[in-house]
Amino acid sequence: MALFNSITKCQTMAEEKANLLSQDSETEDFSSGYDSPEYFSDQDTKRSCSNRLQIVPLSDKSDFSSAESIPFNDYSSEDDDIHNDNDIADSMKVTNVHTLIDNIRYILSMPDLCDVMFIVGPQRVPVYGLKAILSTRSRLFFVMFLKYSKEALKQKKKTKITKHIQPDQSNKLTITIDNYDVDVFRTFLLFVHCGTVEIEPSKVTGLLCLATEFDISDLRNSCWEFIDRCLSVQSFSTILMKETIFYGDHKAAQKLRIKILKLQQRHR
Template identity: 30%
Template sequence: MPESLFYPASYIVMAEAEPDLSTFENKTGLAEDMKFLASMPELCDVTFLVGDTREPVCAVKAVLAARSRVFHKMLYQPTGQQHQTLIIEEFEPDVFRQLIEYIHTGCVTLQPRTLLGVMNAADYYGLDELRRACAGFVQCCINVDTVCALLASAERYIQYKCTKSLVQKVLEFVDEHGNEVLNLGSFTLLPQHVVRLILARDELQADEFTKFQAALMWGKKYCDNNPNPNLKEVIGNFLEYIQFHKIPANVLMREVHPLGLVPYHIIMNALAYQTQQVSTPENCLPIE
């Protein structure tokens, strides 16, 4: 039976013309070698001092310039120096190191802690394929375990356009899983203004006592990490976002009032409102 019934004509021509050729690829080996190259300063010709700590990250100029027009413009200026040293303040060392690893090897392991930084660095240096990969990964990696890490890293890169669009998606996830997120230990690692932003959201699906406990947990962690703090003053920054009248009276008196952190008049107003609601449901909410 004719071979043309089984194989495309193009394949037959190639096989007849070059029967002894075979393509061998070792992309993984190449990536590993290039990754190892960046760990050997003597083989690199540019050193970046990255972040506030000025951590050194070494690279090969030719590789960076070939992969990124931004790096090409940055690195190939008439300096007359064999080995360049440049300061990078825009990104954290871990983020920049991952970016350089990707440029050298074509591979990088994306992780929630550095994801937003890598995405913005990719955008900044014109690596569109990496930026798209990061944006796609964010969509599928937002969960209870990663949400606080994503929000914490967003604080560092909030001035970049990529961050702003994704923070809203993360906050929407927080809204839908409010009670779970507020009970996370990692919630205490968020900046104060992010905690206030979350507690103030009307869309947040969390009960008021859970919100109070989250504020208390955050305040205790803050006091542990800072000298001479006043827990009552720290908690005071969050009280306006908690509707104490929605916390059951027995919980207010047993769990909240004994702590001495919530002003007495707020507790009394909340109790008075609950009493009024029982007798006259149409009464208005008192000002706390």
């Protein structure tokens, strides 16, 4: 009954204060310090106490003496724990690009796992690749593979296969690439498959021509950026000029040659 005991104490204090004020008023020579003494009735006392205390009606079954009563905000603590458990992510994203690149490099090093073979350069060196990746990276590769596949199909129809003639078990599409250096073309295919390449002054012109011909924009832009850096060094500009002569028929090589000549004229 803690709430009602608080009201009784307020009433007692109010009555004692009223008695003191009434006694002080009887002595004319002594002032209580109040200009107009105030007297509290029972109703005023209850009203004053009610302003300071918030009396909440409770049911008869409530336990007023419980010192371990749970605040209202704590009733939902158990529900909050359940809600937080439901918020835990039910999936996790894992990315391991390096493993994928290493696997593709390994496939390219195994001719039996590849389905396209390029015969590159005057030395006719075989360079292997994957048609699915090359076709998705370059539309020119896709058109090239489709064209050669149709020609190979027509050739098979014309050829009569007998019991004494064994069919080609390799099942590889073979394409001849004459006008590119073997190392440059291998580096280019590695970038198309894996997305990484190490550009050098001796290869940048060939990579630029290949990236332009097969429309690999990210590699083409990187080659031009590297060329702009090389042109600031005289020895590199000489190497680039020699490479443009080797790829003289290509539009990208001609554009690079003109750029080098203009730069040389400015420094004269």
